[in-house]
Amino acid sequence: MTSQPDGRLNKKDDCDILRLSDEIIERIGYFLNKDSEIPIPSFGAYWENYKRELSEANSKDLQKFRATCRRIRLGCRLRNHHMVIKHYDPQPRAYSDWYWLKNQDDDFKKSVNRICINTQLPNRQNKLDMVHDLANDLSYFPYLEELIIECLPDCYCDYIASRGTDPPSPSSTAILPILKSLSIRTECSRCSHAMLAALIPISPKLQYLQFNLWDMIASFNSFLILRNAWFQGEHENRLYRDPIQTLRKLFDYCRERLNLDHLPMKQLFIKYPPILQFLDNTSTTSSLVEFDDDDSLQDIWINVIKTIFELFPDLENLSVAQTENSNLQDMIARLEFQIHSSLDLDEKDGNHEIMVYDLIHPDHPNYQLEDFIAVISPSKSLKHFDFICKVGCIGLKKPEIHSAVNHQHTRTDFHRKRNLLVDKLQEDDKKYKEEYKKSMVIYARRLCLLIPSLEHGAFWEKGTIHNGNDWYRYEWRKFIKTEKANSFDIEVDSTPWMFSQDFVKLG
Numbered sequence: 001m002t003s004q005p006d007g008r009l010n011k012k013d014d015c016d017i018l019r020l021s022d023e024i025i026e027r028i029g030y031f032l033n034k035d036s037e038i039p040i041p042s043f044g045a046y047w048e049n050y051k052r053e054l055s056e057a058n059s060k061d062l063q064k065f066r067a068t069c070r071r072i073r074l075g076c077r078l079r080n081h082h083m084v085i086k087h088y089d090p091q092p093r094a095y096s097d098w099y100w101l102k103n104q105d106d107d108f109k110k111s112v113n114r115i116c117i118n119t120q121l122p123n124r125q126n127k128l129d130m131v132h133d134l135a136n137d138l139s140y141f142p143y144l145e146e147l148i149i150e151c152l153p154d155c156y157c158d159y160i161a162s163r164g165t166d167p168p169s170p171s172s173t174a175i176l177p178i179l180k181s182l183s184i185r186t187e188c189s190r191c192s193h194a195m196l197a198a199l200i201p202i203s204p205k206l207q208y209l210q211f212n213l214w215d216m217i218a219s220f221n222s223f224l225i226l227r228n229a230w231f232q233g234e235h236e237n238r239l240y241r242d243p244i245q246t247l248r249k250l251f252d253y254c255r256e257r258l259n260l261d262h263l264p265m266k267q268l269f270i271k272y273p274p275i276l277q278f279l280d281n282t283s284t285t286s287s288l289v290e291f292d293d294d295d296s297l298q299d300i301w302i303n304v305i306k307t308i309f310e311l312f313p314d315l316e317n318l319s320v321a322q323t324e325n326s327n328l329q330d331m332i333a334r335l336e337f338q339i340h341s342s343l344d345l346d347e348k349d350g351n352h353e354i355m356v357y358d359l360i361h362p363d364h365p366n367y368q369l370e371d372f373i374a375v376i377s378p379s380k381s382l383k384h385f386d387f388i389c390k391v392g393c394i395g396l397k398k399p400e401i402h403s404a405v406n407h408q409h410t411r412t413d414f415h416r417k418r419n420l421l422v423d424k425l426q427e428d429d430k431k432y433k434e435e436y437k438k439s440m441v442i443y444a445r446r447l448c449l450l451i452p453s454l455e456h457g458a459f460w461e462k463g464t465i466h467n468g469n470d471w472y473r474y475e476w477r478k479f480i481k482t483e484k485a486n487s488f489d490i491e492v493d494s495t496p497w498m499f500s501q502d503f504v505k506l507g
Contacts, residue, residue: 022075029076032065034058035113036080040146041181041208042114045319045386046271047331047504054082054116054148078111085117102137114146135198139174146181149195179203183210189272193250201257207266213304214243214272243272244303251311267317268308271506301334305376305387317384321506329505331471333359333460336390337369337443352442359390369443373450383455385447391459393439399428437474437492444476444490454478461496469501 017025030036035058042053059081066073088098097119101112115138138144182199186192192212200206255263308318322334336357354369367375378385440459448454461472476492 018069018071020075025072025075026077029062029065029079033062033080035082041183041210041267042146043148043181043183043210043269045269046185046210046321046506047388047499049503049505052116052118052148052150054084054114054146056082056084058082078108080113081108081111082114082116083112085115086119088117088119098137102140109141110143112141113143114148115141115144116148116150118148118150131194131198134195135202136174138176138199139202142177144176144179146183147176147179147199148183148185150183150185174202176203178205180205181208182206184212185210186212188212189214189246193246196250197253200251200254200263204258204260205264207264209265209267210269212272213247213270244300244307247304247307247311255311262311262313265312265315268312268315269319269321270308271321271323272304273323302372302375309377309379309382313379314381315379316381318382318386319384320387322388323506330501331388331504331506333388333390333462335359335387336392337459338391339393339439339442352446354443354446369446370450373447378451380453382451382453384457385451385454386458388460390461391436391440391443393435396432396435396439399425399432437494440474440476440492441490444478444492448478448488448490449486471499471501471504472496473499 020028038053038058044050059078062076062078066076066078083097083101085097085101087096101109138147176199179199182196182203184192184195186195189212196209196211251263255261305318305320309315322332323330336359338355338357339352356367356369356372358364358366443459444457447457456475456477458473458475461474462468463470474493474496476490479489479491481487481489
């Protein structure tokens, strides 16, 4: 590189961007595209209601860079492009984003790596035909890595359930060769199952999945239709399945279509409500079964988790969220760990008896933690397991905020007692946090001993001093000290994440 006597570069010096190699220009374009900052998957647990990361604006800087001249456009190809479909219609319509996208040239289709369908799909009488068409249309995008479906219209799933319609078979020619990440956030679980049955068999590389496993409202509506059909003599003896059978049938079907021993799933995020009642599909009559046996309801929840680990032996991350019965959008904690053997918490002592309590049905039998883990049989590759679990300890109670001043207090009495109350509250709160953190260390350590592959997790606490509907989330991590067996430390967040009730809504 030459320069003038005063140190300025010569104008003829080779510092023009157009003189850079194609590899460097391509690399510049890579960093201009904000997609490089977004992980796969871009979504997380069902309760994480962050703003969607997929946006067509993420590649605008890259498009402007390519528009500067022909040399840049040839040296920097359009890649990792996001498409957000706000008007889905496969037919030629002036407002159809999807029809416009389908009719782009092959180079543009190859540049699309993430698609978000955030609109109502056509509300056909046979929704399964629409699902089949969508699966075929997606195969036009060979480099699609992530698909998010966020919105569906009112559906005919009750009609489908009453007729016993099977899931749509995928086209033999359609394939999504590198699709890794799939999220189907629908309120109707049968719509979710139909989508999965159409998309998973053409996605051999799928590793990250989010979906709604079970919908109590849809189940009950299906029951009403089946009951009416029975009284009208139109019953076809195809009753609604319970969530465990649904889970097995759905993913066994997908596995067989892909001709695999098991699906290569790494991360799974699901939601479903507490199961209070469902149809007995083994009966010859359309009857609603109430579970009076103490173990039945608890076993249903546990068997869902156990079935997941059986279906996906390579699973590394499992997040399970459940909703309230009265409000299918509010998240609840299903289980609570409690220490019984000692009030003097010592994280070095591994002899504490830890029990697992069912918070939804407190009259049900409880498990010892060792028995609970043995029943669900986690995968040997499991690194993260979050099932919205609370923690507690016998004798450890969260301090209550002192009552506000009222008409029963004189001014002198209130001011005299206030400082004493505040000091005691601060002392109790400090002691509670110390003991609470010790208990979380004990629980996390025991979990890591029972599940050696586990690396991190979280415990939840409901309610704060500001709002009883908020949630605290304490994340913990395992740190290996030496290569010796069971030689590790547990670190728990000193300051928890605080989430509002609105943020963690599941609907």
